[in-house]
Amino acid sequence: MGRWEPNARGRLAEAALELYSERGFEQTTVAEIARRAGLTERTFFRHYADKREVLFSGVVPLRDLFTRAVADAPGAAAPVDAVALGLEALGEAFPSDRRAFSRVRQEVITANAELQERELVKLASMADELADTLRARGVSEPAASLAAEAGIAVFKVAFERWIGADEEGGLAPLIREALAELKAVLAPGRGAGVV
Amino acid sequence: MGRWEPNARGRLAEAALELYSERGFEQTTVAEIARRAGLTERTFFRHYADKREVLFSGVVPLRDLFTRAVADAPGAAAPVDAVALGLEALGEAFPSDRRAFSRVRQEVITANAELQERELVKLASMADELADTLRARGVSEPAASLAAEAGIAVFKVAFERWIGADEEGGLAPLIREALAELKAVLAPGRGAGVV
Numbered sequence: 001m002g003r004w005e006p007n008a009r010g011r012l013a014e015a016a017l018e019l020y021s022e023r024g025f026e027q028t029t030v031a032e033i034a035r036r037a038g039l040t041e042r043t044f045f046r047h048y049a050d051k052r053e054v055l056f057s058g059v060v061p062l063r064d065l066f067t068r069a070v071a072d073a074p075g076a077a078a079p080v081d082a083v084a085l086g087l088e089a090l091g092e093a094f095p096s097d098r099r100a101f102s103r104v105r106q107e108v109i110t111a112n113a114e115l116q117e118r119e120l121v122k123l124a125s126m127a128d129e130l131a132d133t134l135r136a137r138g139v140s141e142p143a144a145s146l147a148a149e150a151g152i153a154v155f156k157v158a159f160e161r162w163i164g165a166d167e168e169g170g171l172a173p174l175i176r177e178a179l180a181e182l183k184a185v186l187a188p189g190r191g192a193g194v195v
Numbered sequence: 196m197g198r199w200e201p202n203a204r205g206r207l208a209e210a211a212l213e214l215y216s217e218r219g220f221e222q223t224t225v226a227e228i229a230r231r232a233g234l235t236e237r238t239f240f241r242h243y244a245d246k247r248e249v250l251f252s253g254v255v256p257l258r259d260l261f262t263r264a265v266a267d268a269p270g271a272a273a274p275v276d277a278v279a280l281g282l283e284a285l286g287e288a289f290p291s292d293r294r295a296f297s298r299v300r301q302e303v304i305t306a307n308a309e310l311q312e313r314e315l316v317k318l319a320s321m322a323d324e325l326a327d328t329l330r331a332r333g334v335s336e337p338a339a340s341l342a343a344e345a346g347i348a349v350f351k352v353a354f355e356r357w358i359g360a361d362e363e364g365g366l367a368p369l370i371r372e373a374l375a376e377l378k379a380v381l382a383p384g385r386g387a388g389v390v
Contacts, residue, residue, distance in 0.1 A: 143380050146377045153344030153345060157337045157344060182341045185338050185345065186345060187382070
């Protein structure tokens with residue numbers, strides 16, 4: 001067992017992202033990531049199973065944050081309001097100072113078909129968990145699956161806007177805007193979004 | 196060049212689905228598919244690039260059907276109404292007698308992680324095309340992306356219900372129901388779907 005390294009996990013993630021961005025995900029080795037972080041390969045493998053996990057290890061905690069907030073919503077909350085509370089919790093997890101990391105991560109994923117597939121699988125599993133959580137709240141089908149898919153769609157669209165945005169700020173306001181816009185788009189007799 | 200075989204493409208697809216379902220996708224060879232269909236491997240490769248394409252060659256025509264109907268919607272139609280016309284066209288492409296094939300196809304895909312990923316990529320690219328089509332109609336962002344994601348969510352949820360349903364019937368009515376339910380779920384002050 002090596003000695004404890006202060007914030008080894010974060011340093012490895014940062015070093016990995018830098019290297020994936022500079023020379024491509026495929027071309028980067030674990031040895032190089034460890035060297036850039038000033039750590040050993042052994043330390044790398046104490047924190048991550050492989051170099052792909054550096055990009056995806058954050059997804060499960062985020063999914064749990066999302067579904068826990070939905071599960072904890074007041075019992076009387078409508079499905080969409082429970083999902084909104086989950087989205088709110090998710091938005092708070094992406095403050096302004098996380099954007100640079102999120103942006104580089106997304107560029108790395110977009111450049112690699114295999115990583116893109118994995119990202120889609122993660123989002124689909126988030127939607128499935130969310131639908132399970134809504135059903136556990138007594139929401140029937142297909143409302144549970146539809147509310148879950150709508151929640152993931154809001155997150156996805158807001159996230160893309162966030163990492164593409166010029167101005168400062170966290171993800172939360174963009175999530176609120178996207179949810180309001182989705183409601184407007186689906187409201188009867190509204191021509192929302194038409195210029 | 197071999198002689199023309201009547202409905203070789205359809206026979207190959209049916210033989211492939213049977214074999215994937217009986218012994219698994221991985222365990223099936225192109226030679227076996229051709230033999231089951233009473234055709235040659237050479238004929239197989241005139242119709243499909245590989246054994247995976249048998250499962251996914253239908254996606255591009257469906258995507259085109261969907262986006263064409265959206266593009267052709269009356270100019271004054273709201274984004275959601277244009278998407279509804281696309282969904283209607285898509286629903287008509289899955290009549291009652293296509294369900295057995297769709298169901299087996301889905302079972303084969305669900306049993307294989309790589310095929311699941313490919314299916315998710317196809318759905319994501321369908322959403323992207325749909326958003327492009329809406330933007331070409333003058334729909335602004337994020338409404339275009341949100342309406343597109345909502346359309347794909349409706350299709351996905353309706354399709355899952357359709358292949359799981361006991362009673363006869365095509366996909367179209369389930370698509371209409373799912374769209375109505377999504378609107379109800381997102382309507383303000385509605386507790387839709389709560390039992």
